[in-house]
Amino acid sequence: MLVGLNIRGDLTALTQTVATAFAPGTVLEDLSGQQPNVTVNGSGQVTITVPSNSTSSNNNNARGYVLYAPLAPKPNGTPVVVSDADSGSVYTETTYNQPTGSFAQTNGTQAKRATISGNRVTVSINTTTDGNSAFVMLDNGKPGAWYSGLSNTPEGLTDGYIATSKLAPGSFRLTNFDISKLEDGLHVFKVRVFADTGSRPGVFSDFYYWFDVRRGLGTGWTIDGNLSEFGTQANWWQQRTPSSSSNRLDGIFLSNDDQYLYIGLAGRVDPAEGLINGMSLLIDPAIGSSGGVNNLALLNDDSGPATRLLSNTRLSLPSGFAAKMALSSFRHSVLSTSPESALTGLPTLPKTIGAEAGTWRIDPNKLSAMIGVPSSIAMQPRVSPTGSLTGLEAAIPLRSIFPNGAQNGQAMGFLAYLGTTGEAGSTLLSTDPLRGTLGGRPEPVSWISNQLLPTQSNVQSDPGTVATSLPSYLTYQPMRAVAGANVAIRTTAYDPVTQTQLVGIRNNGSTTLNGPVWVVVTVGAKTNATVVNKQGDTLYGTPKPYCLARKTSLAPKQEATILVKFAGVSGSSPLATYSALFGRGAL
Structure with a gap:
C-alpha cells in the first residue's frame, strides 16, 4: 500500500511523484475515495496528490491523506446472483430496514436478502474484466461436516472457500451447489474475487449475498401463529x-402427522x-x-x-x-x-x-x-x-x-x-x-x-x-396411519448397480384410500442395508424406515409407486419386504 500524508495545515494540497514497489502498469486506487486512480509508470513511479488537511474554519479536518492499493475487481451490475439449480429461477432480493436504536451500528440503513426454498443453487458472479478468479464461502466456511472448503491456502485468503468456474474475465459460476443440509434461517455467501497479480500478494474484492433458507417443516404445516390449519373446532x-x-x-388445539405434534x-x-x-x-x-x-x-x-x-x-x-x-x-x-x-x-x-x-x-x-x-x-x-x-x-x-x-x-x-x-x-x-x-x-x-x-x-x-x-x-390420542383393505404390493427386481427397487401400491378395492400413501420397509437380516430416501422411522413397534409414495389419496384401481433407494447393502440384495399404510398420522 502507498500512503500519502499532508500535515501542512495551510489549505495546500501536495502533489508529488514517488517511487513504488508496484510493477509498471499497475493501476492503483485511493481507498479513501478522495483521489482518482493512478497508473505506475515504466520506472515504477506514480504522481499523487494528497488533499489539504485544513479548511478555512478547521486546521485539522482529518482528510489530508490517501491510501493507494492495486485496483481490485469491481461489480459489473449485480455482482452476485443466486438461482435455483433445478428450475433456473433467480431468487429475488428484498430490501429490509436494519435495526435502529441507540446501540444499533446499522441505525437507519437498509440491507438486502433473498428467501431460498430449494436444496441446490447456482451462484453467478459478475465483475469488471480484471476479475481473474473467484471463490465462494458459505457462512463461516464451516457450516457442517458435509461442506468441503479449501484449506492451507496462501496467506489463508481462500481457506473455507470453494473455487468457482471461470466463464470469461470477470464472469464466474458455482453450479449445482448443495445446501440441503442448511437449517432454516439466515445465511450468507461471501464471494471473494481476485485480480491477476501473478506471484505478488493477492488483491481482491469481497461481495456478500444474504439469504434466508425457508423450507419449513416439509410437512405442509406452517408454524406462524395462525391456527387456521387446526380447523375451527378446538380440543x-x-x-x-x-x-x-x-x-x-x-x-387449545392439538394435531399431529407422521413427524410432529x-x-x-x-x-x-x-x-x-x-x-x-x-x-x-x-x-x-x-x-x-x-x-x-x-x-x-x-x-x-x-x-x-x-x-x-x-x-x-x-x-x-x-x-x-x-x-x-x-x-x-x-x-x-x-x-x-x-x-x-x-x-x-x-x-x-x-x-x-x-x-x-x-x-x-x-x-x-x-x-x-x-x-x-x-x-x-x-x-x-x-x-x-x-x-x-x-x-x-x-x-x-x-x-x-x-x-x-x-x-x-x-x-x-x-x-x-x-x-x-x-x-x-x-x-x-x-x-x-x-x-x-x-x-x-x-x-x-x-x-x-x-x-x-x-x-x-x-x-x-x-x-x-x-x-x-x-x-x-x-x-x-395421536392420529395414526392405518392399513388398507384390498391392497396389492408389487416390486421389480432389485438393481444392484443403482441399489434401487421399484415398489407399487395398488388399490384393488372399491373405495378410496385416504392419503398420504406410505411404504414401510423391512430390510433383510444381516444385509446392513439402509434406506436413503426414507421419510423417517416408524414410531410404533420396532423402528422401520418408511417412505412417502404419494401425498394424495389412492382411488380404486389406482397405483402409487416409489423407487426405494438403498445404501450399504451387503450381498446381492437388501432382501426387503414392504407393507403399506394410509392417511395422516404417526406410523
Missing part, C-alpha cells in the same frame, strides 16, 4: 371470563415491559406411566424467564397426570432456527441460559435444570376472543417426545395455564437471614390466572399465589 374452549382481556387462553393455544398475554406474563403447557406423553412431577412447586429452574414460568408454581396436578414435558413462552416470545427472520424456521433447542421460549423434559431428579427438547414456536396475539384464530403455535418432533417409541393405544395428557414468572421485584434487607440461601431477592412465587385449559371445575376466579389442586386434564 377445548375456554369457559372462564378472564380478569384481563389482554391475558387470555381462549382454546402440533399445538395451538389461541389467546394472548400482555407483553408490557413491567409485566412478567406468559403461556405454559404441561405435557404427559404417556398417561399413567412413571416419571415427571405432580406438584409444580417442586420445579425450581431459574435459568431463564421461560423456565421460571414453569417453576415455583403452586399447582398440584390431577390424579394420573404427571408433567413429564412442558412448553412455555414469555411475553409472546418465539423459538426456531431463524430467530432473526419473520419466517419461523425448524425446531431447535431452547437457550441454556436466558431462554424466553422453549420446550423441556422434566426429570424428577433434576428439578432445577430441565432438559431442553427441540421445538419450533411462533406467536400471533389474538386481539379478541371472537377474532381470527391466532395465538401460540408450536411443533415438537414426535421422536423427541417418544425417544424410545410410542405404545399402541397410549393417550397423551395436556394442561395449559397462563401465569407469571413470580419475581417480586424487590430485594431482601441486608439483615434478612434468607440472603444466605436466596441471595438478594425473595423466593419467586408464580401468580396464576383462571385461564386454564381444560377448564377446572374448582377454579372460577384467579387463584393468584394460592396453592390450588387441579382435577382435570385433556387427553389426546
Whole structure:
C-alpha cells in the first residue's frame, strides 16, 4: 500500500511523484475515495496528490491523506446472483430496514436478502474484466461436516472457500451447489474475487449475498401463529371470563402427522415491559406411566424467564397426570432456527441460559435444570376472543417426545395455564437471614390466572399465589396411519448397480384410500442395508424406515409407486419386504 500524508495545515494540497514497489502498469486506487486512480509508470513511479488537511474554519479536518492499493475487481451490475439449480429461477432480493436504536451500528440503513426454498443453487458472479478468479464461502466456511472448503491456502485468503468456474474475465459460476443440509434461517455467501497479480500478494474484492433458507417443516404445516390449519373446532374452549382481556387462553388445539405434534393455544398475554406474563403447557406423553412431577412447586429452574414460568408454581396436578414435558413462552416470545427472520424456521433447542421460549423434559431428579427438547414456536396475539384464530403455535418432533417409541393405544395428557414468572421485584434487607440461601431477592412465587385449559371445575376466579389442586386434564390420542383393505404390493427386481427397487401400491378395492400413501420397509437380516430416501422411522413397534409414495389419496384401481433407494447393502440384495399404510398420522 502507498500512503500519502499532508500535515501542512495551510489549505495546500501536495502533489508529488514517488517511487513504488508496484510493477509498471499497475493501476492503483485511493481507498479513501478522495483521489482518482493512478497508473505506475515504466520506472515504477506514480504522481499523487494528497488533499489539504485544513479548511478555512478547521486546521485539522482529518482528510489530508490517501491510501493507494492495486485496483481490485469491481461489480459489473449485480455482482452476485443466486438461482435455483433445478428450475433456473433467480431468487429475488428484498430490501429490509436494519435495526435502529441507540446501540444499533446499522441505525437507519437498509440491507438486502433473498428467501431460498430449494436444496441446490447456482451462484453467478459478475465483475469488471480484471476479475481473474473467484471463490465462494458459505457462512463461516464451516457450516457442517458435509461442506468441503479449501484449506492451507496462501496467506489463508481462500481457506473455507470453494473455487468457482471461470466463464470469461470477470464472469464466474458455482453450479449445482448443495445446501440441503442448511437449517432454516439466515445465511450468507461471501464471494471473494481476485485480480491477476501473478506471484505478488493477492488483491481482491469481497461481495456478500444474504439469504434466508425457508423450507419449513416439509410437512405442509406452517408454524406462524395462525391456527387456521387446526380447523375451527378446538380440543377445548375456554369457559372462564378472564380478569384481563389482554391475558387470555381462549382454546387449545392439538394435531399431529407422521413427524410432529402440533399445538395451538389461541389467546394472548400482555407483553408490557413491567409485566412478567406468559403461556405454559404441561405435557404427559404417556398417561399413567412413571416419571415427571405432580406438584409444580417442586420445579425450581431459574435459568431463564421461560423456565421460571414453569417453576415455583403452586399447582398440584390431577390424579394420573404427571408433567413429564412442558412448553412455555414469555411475553409472546418465539423459538426456531431463524430467530432473526419473520419466517419461523425448524425446531431447535431452547437457550441454556436466558431462554424466553422453549420446550423441556422434566426429570424428577433434576428439578432445577430441565432438559431442553427441540421445538419450533411462533406467536400471533389474538386481539379478541371472537377474532381470527391466532395465538401460540408450536411443533415438537414426535421422536423427541417418544425417544424410545410410542405404545399402541397410549393417550397423551395436556394442561395449559397462563401465569407469571413470580419475581417480586424487590430485594431482601441486608439483615434478612434468607440472603444466605436466596441471595438478594425473595423466593419467586408464580401468580396464576383462571385461564386454564381444560377448564377446572374448582377454579372460577384467579387463584393468584394460592396453592390450588387441579382435577382435570385433556387427553389426546395421536392420529395414526392405518392399513388398507384390498391392497396389492408389487416390486421389480432389485438393481444392484443403482441399489434401487421399484415398489407399487395398488388399490384393488372399491373405495378410496385416504392419503398420504406410505411404504414401510423391512430390510433383510444381516444385509446392513439402509434406506436413503426414507421419510423417517416408524414410531410404533420396532423402528422401520418408511417412505412417502404419494401425498394424495389412492382411488380404486389406482397405483402409487416409489423407487426405494438403498445404501450399504451387503450381498446381492437388501432382501426387503414392504407393507403399506394410509392417511395422516404417526406410523
